[in-house]
Amino acid sequence: MKVAVDEEKCCGAGQCVLLAPEVFDQRDEDGVVILLDEQPSENLHGSVREAADVCPAAAIEVSEDA
Amino acid sequence: MSEPSSVLVVGASAAGLATVESLRRGGYRGTVTVVGEEEHAPYDRPPLSKQVLSGNWESERSRLRTESALVETGAEFVLADPAVRLEPAERAVHTASGRTLRAEAVVLATGLRPKRLPGTDVAGVHVLRTLDDSLRLRAELSRARNVVVVGDGVLGSEIAATARGMASDVTLVGSQAAPMADQLGPRVAGMLGELHTERGVRLRPRTGVEAVQADHGRVTGVRLETGETLPAAAVVVAIGAAPATDWLAESGLRLDDGVVCDSRCRAAAGIYAVGDVARWHHEGLDRSMRLENRTNATEQARAVAANLLGADRPYAPVPHFWTDQFDAKIQVHGVPHAESEVTVVEGDPAERRFLARYTTRGTPVAVLGWNRPKQVRTRRQEVVETFSVPALEPN
Ligand SMILES: Cc1cc2nc3c(=O)[nH]c(=O)nc-3n(C[C@H](O)[C@H](O)[C@H](O)COP(=O)(O)OP(=O)(O)OC[C@H]3O[C@@H](n4cnc5c(N)ncnc54)[C@H](O)[C@@H]3O)c2cc1C
Numbered sequence: 001m002k003v004a005v006d007e008e009k010c011c012g013a014g015q016c017v018l019l020a021p022e023v024f025d026q027r028d029e030d031g032v033v034i035l036l037d038e039q040p041s042e043n044l045h046g047s048v049r050e051a052a053d054v055c056p057a058a059a060i061e062v063s064e065d066a
Numbered sequence: 067m068s069e070p071s072s073v074l075v076v077g078a079s080a081a082g083l084a085t086v087e088s089l090r091r092g093g094y095r096g097t098v099t100v101v102g103e104e105e106h107a108p109y110d111r112p113p114l115s116k117q118v119l120s121g122n123w124e125s126e127r128s129r130l131r132t133e134s135a136l137v138e139t140g141a142e143f144v145l146a147d148p149a150v151r152l153e154p155a156e157r158a159v160h161t162a163s164g165r166t167l168r169a170e171a172v173v174l175a176t177g178l179r180p181k182r183l184p185g186t187d188v189a190g191v192h193v194l195r196t197l198d199d200s201l202r203l204r205a206e207l208s209r210a211r212n213v214v215v216v217g218d219g220v221l222g223s224e225i226a227a228t229a230r231g232m233a234s235d236v237t238l239v240g241s242q243a244a245p246m247a248d249q250l251g252p253r254v255a256g257m258l259g260e261l262h263t264e265r266g267v268r269l270r271p272r273t274g275v276e277a278v279q280a281d282h283g284r285v286t287g288v289r290l291e292t293g294e295t296l297p298a299a300a301v302v303v304a305i306g307a308a309p310a311t312d313w314l315a316e317s318g319l320r321l322d323d324g325v326v327c328d329s330r331c332r333a334a335a336g337i338y339a340v341g342d343v344a345r346w347h348h349e350g351l352d353r354s355m356r357l358e359n360r361t362n363a364t365e366q367a368r369a370v371a372a373n374l375l376g377a378d379r380p381y382a383p384v385p386h387f388w389t390d391q392f393d394a395k396i397q398v399h400g401v402p403h404a405e406s407e408v409t410v411v412e413g414d415p416a417e418r419r420f421l422a423r424y425t426t427r428g429t430p431v432a433v434l435g436w437n438r439p440k441q442v443r444t445r446r447q448e449v450v451e452t453f454s455v456p457a458l459e460p461n
Contacts, residue, residue: 011390015361
């Protein structure tokens with residue numbers, strides 16, 4: 001699994017951090033997403049997909065084949 | 067209820083699409099069909115008053131999913147064909163082009179329609195709900211010298227802020243004491259008003275509009291109840307929106323400012339509602355509610371999908387919304403009341419970076435972050451209890 005985030009789309013809601021704190025964080029100053037792990041291990045795939053689904057700005061992209 | 071063999075979603079936007087994705091995520095393999103009124107593939111609305119309206123984004127960027135991601139859902143999208151009638155007992159939906167679609171379960175996700183002012187059917191008067199609305203308004207704002215925004219709720223305030231970067235003269239007219247005062251209360255709304263004034267938006271608070279003036283079918287100004295007339299090359303009416311339920315008028319479903327649902331977001335056997343159009347019973351607050359925000363569209367869709375797959379769980383979220391105006395990023399978890407007590411718990415309002423807690427009769431009802439998106443999320447916990455469903459008494 002490969003994860004990509006679009007910082008410009010991010011609205012700083014932080015839903016992704018609530019779901020997968022191992023993979024996502026937010027910048028202190030403006031709340032924009034920080035991707036901690038581009039290729040998260042398999043046990044995190046479920047919560048990362050969920051984070052991509054619930055992101056209210058559609059700013060997380062997950063590709064499965066990488 | 068056992069899993070339905072087929073699901074029909076009416077409304078192809080944030081809530082409708084999220085329902086489809088959550089169903090698939092939950093392992094659902096049945097037939098899924100989505101009917102949508104608009105011709106566009108599902109797109110996101112928050113950028114329509116921000117990046118798309120300002121011209122910073124091409125409209126393509128507001129797309130919610132790529133074409134291949136839509137194909138991957140395995141759902142059939144029937145677009146540019148609005149539903150015109152529902153037969154709940156048959157779970158049949160008739161569309162404008164004459165199609166009849168049937169499914170074992172139907173999800174209503176038709177959102178809202180903007181309210182209009184009477185007598186404003188003239189060129190240069192706009193509302194903002196769809197991508198096409200945003201592109202039309204954008205073209206006009208880039209030419210207009212003076213713009214009047216009518217309505218000082220969240221949408222009107224955002225439009226005024228964005229328009230200020232495009233037109234030389236922007237006035238925000240509204241009934242509230244300050245922009246978003248009904249939602250944020252006088253203190254925080256007062257600060258928002260100051261920000262607007264500082265950035266050159268002229269405010270006309272607590273002011274009604276008497277008439278829109280036009281010449282040869284084109285708007286020329288807005289006459290206020292105070293007697294003042296504001297010249298306007300463009301007018302945006304942002305006085306709220308009503309649930310898009312006109313097509314359900316004869317369905318027999320209960321409609322009362324939205325599709326009335328139980329705590330599972332179920333309107334009738336096999337019929338659910340989701341997103342801005344849904345009024346459901348929040349068990350944590352023990353009252354009926356309807357939310358108009360982006361986060362709810364997705365969260366409620368997840369709840370509906372789970373219930374379609376047999377979960378039978380109440381939907382009792384901690385509501386969340388955000389708004390971006392000039393350089394202010396405001397995030398709210400919970401539901402602030404205009405009359406809540408507001409305590410600044412971190413940071414400094416004078417520096418425009420702070421967190422505030424809203425308390426009503428001793429109960430924390432919301433936390434608000436002003437340019438503190440990360441920190442406000444970590445304080446969300448303070449209001450979770452207020453919204454959670456009381457545990458059943460052990461017997
Ligand atoms: C300009 C703008 C800015 C916003 N900014 C923010 C923000 O900053 N933060 C935030 O939290 N929220 C924001 N929102 C609110 C957020 O976008 C909505 O809560 C969200 O779009 C709701 O999703 P929905 O799918 O329920 O409804 P909608 O997005 O309204 O989608 C409903 C869809 O159903 C279609 N439809 C209607 N009738 C029929 C029919 N009879 N048959 C078939 N299809 C039909 C409509 O054409 C539409 O495509 C904003 C909204 C707007 C308009």
